[in-house]
Structures are given as structure tokens and as C-alpha cells.
Amino acid sequence: MNVRKLTSAQIAWRAAQDISDGAYVNLGIGLPELVARFQPEGRQAVFHTENGVLGFGEAPAAGEEDWDLINAGKKAITLKPGAAFFHHADSFAMVRGGHLDVAILGAYQVAQSGDLANWRVGSKGVPAVGGAMDLVHGAKRVAVVTDHVTKDGKPKLVEECTFPLTGKECIGRVYTSLAVVDVIDGRFVLREKLPEISLEELQSRTGAELATPDQVGDLVAPDLG
Amino acid sequence: MDKTVSSLEQAVAGIENGTVLMIGGFGGSGAPVELIHALVDRHVATGSPAGLTVVNNNAGNGRVGIAAMIDAGMVAKMVCSFPRSSDPRAFAEKYLANEIGLELVPQGTLAERIRAAGAGIPAFYTPTSYGTELAEGKSVAEFEGKKYVQERWLQADVAIIKAELADTHGNLTYRHAARNFSPLMCMAAGVSIVQARKIVAPGDIDPEHVVTPGIFVDAVLEVPEPLQEEELIRSGTAYP
Numbered sequence: 001m002n003v004r005k006l007t008s009a010q011i012a013w014r015a016a017q018d019i020s021d022g023a024y025v026n027l028g029i030g031l032p033e034l035v036a037r038f039q040p041e042g043r044q045a046v047f048h049t050e051n052g053v054l055g056f057g058e059a060p061a062a063g064e065e066d067w068d069l070i071n072a073g074k075k076a077i078t079l080k081p082g083a084a085f086f087h088h089a090d091s092f093a094m095v096r097g098g099h100l101d102v103a104i105l106g107a108y109q110v111a112q113s114g115d116l117a118n119w120r121v122g123s124k125g126v127p128a129v130g131g132a133m134d135l136v137h138g139a140k141r142v143a144v145v146t147d148h149v150t151k152d153g154k155p156k157l158v159e160e161c162t163f164p165l166t167g168k169e170c171i172g173r174v175y176t177s178l179a180v181v182d183v184i185d186g187r188f189v190l191r192e193k194l195p196e197i198s199l200e201e202l203q204s205r206t207g208a209e210l211a212t213p214d215q216v217g218d219l220v221a222p223d224l225g
Numbered sequence: 226m227d228k229t230v231s232s233l234e235q236a237v238a239g240i241e242n243g244t245v246l247m248i249g250g251f252g253g254s255g256a257p258v259e260l261i262h263a264l265v266d267r268h269v270a271t272g273s274p275a276g277l278t279v280v281n282n283n284a285g286n287g288r289v290g291i292a293a294m295i296d297a298g299m300v301a302k303m304v305c306s307f308p309r310s311s312d313p314r315a316f317a318e319k320y321l322a323n324e325i326g327l328e329l330v331p332q333g334t335l336a337e338r339i340r341a342a343g344a345g346i347p348a349f350y351t352p353t354s355y356g357t358e359l360a361e362g363k364s365v366a367e368f369e370g371k372k373y374v375q376e377r378w379l380q381a382d383v384a385i386i387k388a389e390l391a392d393t394h395g396n397l398t399y400r401h402a403a404r405n406f407s408p409l410m411c412m413a414a415g416v417s418i419v420q421a422r423k424i425v426a427p428g429d430i431d432p433e434h435v436v437t438p439g440i441f442v443d444a445v446l447e448v449p450e451p452l453q454e455e456e457l458i459r460s461g462t463a464y465p
Contacts (some may be wrong), residue, residue: 127308
């Protein structure tokens with residue numbers, strides 16, 4: 001069956017719908033960063049970056065970068081009115097101290113326990129962890145945005161992570177290209193799925209059992225080009 | 226009381242072989258490029274300092290700054306959270322050849338270990354890294370039903386730091402996100418050496434605006450129009 005899965009932008013759009021006005025939010029590098037583009041009309045989140053900025057906005061125009069003003073991905077940013085600077089210990093106090101409302105991260109694998117693997121896939125090369133292991137602890141809600149399967153079709157939602165862990169029992173919700181899945185008491189619970197994919201087909205692309213409550217919503221995102 | 230020094234050479238003269246050296250900055254933001262390059266100059270001219278342990282979020286990029294130190298063979302070990310970023314060739318080559326050590330530390334733990342050292346706290350517990358390979362061999366304790374990993378303070382002999390304004394007492398301000406690890410490193414190091422874009426008289430920085438109080442700072446040097454490491458990397462500059 002050839003299902004038209006959500007694009008990266010559409011996954012990000014869906015995740016953005018769950019972010020309330022005034023929420024303090026950290027977005028991981030890559031796909032999670034797209035979430036900032038799709039804040040619903042009338043809502044304004046305050047974005048946090050690990051290197052010590054709250055309240056940053058869009059990237060500046062090319063040629064107008066100020067390289068003292070960057071995000072954790074080392075990309076140039078701009079500030080919104082009400083922004084603040086702080087040092088790294090305060091920045092991670094915001095993270096671990098439970099002050100962030102939402103953290104949205106990428107994933108190599110998410111286990112039904114809520115374990116996350118997103119920092120390295122093996123033992124080769126130069127390991128680099130950055131703030132990933134900190135970000136999974138402390139935000140009131142820690143969610144993942146990801147394709148439902150890997151590029152070669154392997155499930156990313158699994159019974160147990162086989163890649164090195166970033167954190168244990170830390171993920172509450174996963175937004176994928178096919179579904180929205182919550183982690184509750186060590187199980188994946190299906191909340192929404194693409195209307196055109198059957199439960200059986202979705203289960204076959206998922207590496208652990210999907211509990212399906214009576215009410216499963218339709219996962220529908222606008223065409224974002 | 227005047228903590229001003231008059232030259233880059235003088236500022237870095239006391240850094241010896243085997244020093245544990247904290248270097249402020251996150252990528253190019255806050256990197257004290259002139260102080261780093263003065264250390265490279267000294268090493269090229271005299272063979273010293275060498276065998277350094279360098280603490281920074283990253284492990285050098287391109288061919289300038291910390292990457293230039295690594296290329297010069299001055300660095301025995303990096304303590305950092307993200308030794309990749311763009312063009313991490315200098316570190317990666319030596320690491321994969323087993324010619325340089327790495328202590329990989331989660332970014333928030335790195336910041337808190339530095340802060341703890343500055344605050345006289347030898348160890349603390351954090352949820353970060355619990356259940357992961359980076360917690361192997363570390364003590365774990367349970368508080369309120371949740372597991373935490375014990376982490377030790379991270380002390381240093383010397384910190385080299387980039388500030389925006391300094392007064393002659395060593396009170397500092399920073400520019401934008403260039404603050405990052407620098408206030409913590411000034412606290413944690415035995416000797417903190419600062420390059421500032423401008424040095425002003427005591428009182429010219431509003432006490433309400435001081436970010437790093439001078440008690441944490443030992444030497445300040447004015448470096449007007451400081452180089453921005455990100456621009457050097459993007460232009461392909463190599464040092465020396």
C-alpha cells in the first residue's frame with residue numbers, strides 16, 4: 001500500500017498545534033526547528049536555546065548575521081521584543097528545573113517505555129552529545145517529531161531501543177509521518193493516524209504494539225507546499 | 226587596584242605545560258580568538274605550553290582558535306559536549322588516530338560541573354545521562370522516587386575569556402549570546418584572563434549591569450575590534 005505520508009513540514013505543523021500561547025519551548029536541531037514556523041494564529045510561544053537566549057525569532061537576512069547572536073545549532077538568529085540573555089548554567093536550570101513547558105526533539109528510536117535514542121547510532125566516529133541528554137529531563141512535556149520509519153523502512157517506534165540511549169522513560173508523545181502516538185504506562189497508545197492507512201498497515205510499520213482506544217482521530221495537515 | 230595587562234604575550238605568559246584550560250565560547254560566539262592565538266604563537270616559538278587539557282563546549286572548527294591549538298599539537302585532551310559541528314577536522318583526525326583524549330560531557334552537566342567548581346560544591350546529582358552510557362561507573366541515587374547521577378565539579382587552572390566591557394577591577398559584561406560558559410569559567414578557574422573589547426574606569430559599568438563581578442577575574446586586556454571566529458572559519462582562514 002502506497003500511503004502518502006506527512007512531509008517534515010506537516011509533522012512540524014501538527015506538533016505546533018499542541019503548543020499553547022505563551023509556552024516556553026525548546027526545539028532540537030533539524031526537523032524540530034521547523035515547528036517554530038507553524039505556530040497557530042494568535043499564539044506566540046517563547047523559544048529557548050541552550051546557549052543562553054530566550055525569545056529569539058527568525059534567521060536574519062543573508063549578510064546581516066551577527067555571529068555573537070546564534071542558536072544551539074550555531075545558526076544566526078534575531079531577537080524578539082522581550083528577549084533575554086543568560087549564562088549556560090541558568091540556561092540548563094531552565095531545562096532540568098522544570099521551567100520549560102515543551103521540548104521537541106528528533107529521534108533515531110523511541111521505545112514503548114518512553115526511552116529515547118537520538119545522539120549516536122553506534123560506537124564508530126567521534127561521539128557528540130550536546131544538550132540532548134539534558135533536554136529530555138525537566139520540560140513539562142517532552143515530545144518527538146520523526147518519520148515513522150527509517151530511510152530503509154525499519155520502525156523507529158520500537159519495543160526497546162537498540163541504539164545508545166539519550167534518556168530513559170522521558171518521551172510523552174511522538175508525532176510521526178503517519179500517526180500521533182502517546183507513551184502511557186510503558187505502552188504506545190495511538191491518538192491519531194492518517195485516514196488512508198489501516199490500523200493493520202500502521203501496526204506493521206511499528207516495532208511495538210500500538211494500543212488503540214475507541215477514539216482514534218484523523219491525522220490531517222494542510223498542504224504546506 | 227588595576228588588573229589590566231598590556232599585551233597578549235603578557236596575558237598568557239603564565240600558562241604552563243599540562244594546564245587545565247577553560248576557554249569561553251560556544252562555537253564562534255564568545256571565543257577569545259586573540260588570546261588563543263597568542264598561546265599558539267608561544268607554543269610555536271618555544272614549544273610551550275603543551276599537554277593542555279582544554280574545556281570548551283566544542284573541540285575546534287576550521288583552522289583557527291581551538292582547532293589551531295589542536296593542529297599545533299598543544300592539546301592532550303578535550304573536555305566538551307559537542308566535538309563535531311562544522312568542519313571539526315582538526316579534532317576528528319587526532320581523535321580517530323588516538324592522539325588526543327576526549328571526555329564527553331552532556332552540555333548542561335558541563336555547565337553545572339563548571340559552576341559547581343566555582344561555587345565550592347564538589348559533587349551534585351542530576352537526572353541527565355541516567356541510564357545511558359555516559360553514566361557508566363558513576364554513583365546513582367534516588368530522590369523522591371527518581372534516579373539521579375552523581376557528577377563531580379570541574380576545576381581549572383586557567384580560563385581565557387572574551388568579554389565586551391571590562392573595568393580595571395575586572396567587572397565584565399558580555400555581548401549577546403557570547404556570554405554562554407564564560408561567567409561560569411571565570412568562577413571555576415584559579416586564574417581568569419579576559420580580553421575585552423574596551424576597558425573602562427571603575428564606575429563606568431553600571432553595577433546593575435555587571436554580569437561577572439571582578440572577584441572572579443585576575444587579568445584584563447583590551448582587544449579592540451576582536452576577531453569573530455565564525456567569520457574566520459567561513460573565510461577559510463588558517464592560523465598561524
